Amino acid sequence: MNKATATAIKAATTAGALLRDNLGNIKSIDYKGAFNIVTDVDKASERLILDILSSQTPDYSILTEEAGALHSGYKKRWLIDPLDGTTNYTHSYPFFCVSIALEDAGKIVSGAVYNPIADELFWAEEGLGAYLHNEQIHVSQVSTMSASLLATGFPPDTARAADNNMSRFVAVTDLTHGVRRDGSAALDLCFVACGRLDGFWETKLAPWDTAAGELIVTEAGGKVTNLEGSSFDMSNGYILATNNLIHDEIVAVFARLTNKRLTICDA
Numbered sequence: 001m002n003k004a005t006a007t008a009i010k011a012a013t014t015a016g017a018l019l020r021d022n023l024g025n026i027k028s029i030d031y032k033g034a035f036n037i038v039t040d041v042d043k044a045s046e047r048l049i050l051d052i053l054s055s056q057t058p059d060y061s062i063l064t065e066e067a068g069a070l071h072s073g074y075k076k077r078w079l080i081d082p083l084d085g086t087t088n089y090t091h092s093y094p095f096f097c098v099s100i101a102l103e104d105a106g107k108i109v110s111g112a113v114y115n116p117i118a119d120e121l122f123w124a125e126e127g128l129g130a131y132l133h134n135e136q137i138h139v140s141q142v143s144t145m146s147a148s149l150l151a152t153g154f155p156p157d158t159a160r161a162a163d164n165n166m167s168r169f170v171a172v173t174d175l176t177h178g179v180r181r182d183g184s185a186a187l188d189l190c191f192v193a194c195g196r197l198d199g200f201w202e203t204k205l206a207p208w209d210t211a212a213g214e215l216i217v218t219e220a221g222g223k224v225t226n227l228e229g230s231s232f233d234m235s236n237g238y239i240l241a242t243n244n245l246i247h248d249e250i251v252a253v254f255a256r257l258t259n260k261r262l263t264i265c266d267a
Contacts, residue, residue: 001125003056004057004076004102004110005110005125008053008100008101008111008123009058011098011100012049012100012113012114013098013110013114013116014049015049015082015114016098016114016116019045019083019089019098020116020117022041023094023117025041026039026041026089026090039089039090041083041089042082042083045082045083045089045098046064048082049080049098049100050064052228054114057154058071060076062071063077063203063207064079064223065082074131075229078102078103079100079103079211080099080100081206081209082098083206084097084098084099084185084187085182085184088184094117095187096115096183096187097184097186098112098113098114098116099213101211101212101215107128108215108234109215110215111124111127111213111214111215111216113186113187113189113213115190122190122194122216124215124220126219127219128219129219129220130193130215130216137220138194138195138196138256139193139217139243139244140195141245142243142245142246143245145172145176145250145253146175147176147177148176148198148201149178150172150178150197150198150199150201151179151180151181151182151188151197152169152172152179152200152202153167153181153183153188153202153205154202155203167257168257169181171253172250175253180197185213186201187213189214189247190216190217192222192242192243193219193222199242200241201227201241201250201254203227203241204237204238205238205239206237207234214232221243222243223241223244223247224241225239226240240254
């Protein structure tokens with residue numbers, strides 16, 4: 001483990017402890033949109049992470065969910081989600097995490113995701129594999145959609161969005177053991193990496209939602225693309241992560257749904 005990864009782990013676990021200790025003790029809730037919540041605990045977690053990262057890596061840029069872009073212009077950049085699963089946290093629903101990734105010249109090279117309720121630390125470094133604490137993890141060996149369990153999520157503007165992900169949810173539910181909606185993209189990606197889930201997809205995510213989890217899945221032997229099966233671009237926000245074995249099947253299902261929508265629109 002290199003120094004940067006160790007720093008990310010320290011920041012993630014320290015902030016995670018703060019989240020755990022303050023669960024059920026939120027003092028203020030604000031809205032960044034009609035359904036996009038931010039709490040005082042999100043902000044406290046972010047401040048704690050920034051203090052640790054800035055002191056250890058002062059010459060790194062930062063992109064974080066609440067404060068935005070900081071110290072721009074450096075080759076290396078931290079991508080931070082101080083509380084992934086804020087809606088869950090607000091309701092004391094125990095599925096949330098801290099996610100921190102390091103980008104070097106446009107490529108994610110290390111990442112850490114910490115689930116404070118289960119005390120599970122997922123991390124990875126480029127080329128060195130993915131780990132749950134100190135044990136290396138791998139994606140599942142499920143080879144067909146019909147035997148798979150997946151997860152997804154929905155954008156905050158689901159009620160108004162032209163692409164609200166509902167048709168994919170219905171179709172994939174009918175073709176698999178089921179689709180979970182857990183409310184934390186970073187943790188869902190880690191669950192793909194360790195084989196608890198066989199796949200995960202979502203739309204309209206931010207870079208801090210996916211940066212660490214994408215690397216963890218890839219280093220665990222999985223595959224990460226956009227929904228069409230092309231290269232994943234975290235700035236685009238459309239992600240499909242699987243154990244690789246069922247990837248093409250899912251892409252084909254999504255393509256049929258897209259073609260169907262286009263046919264209806266042209267009619």
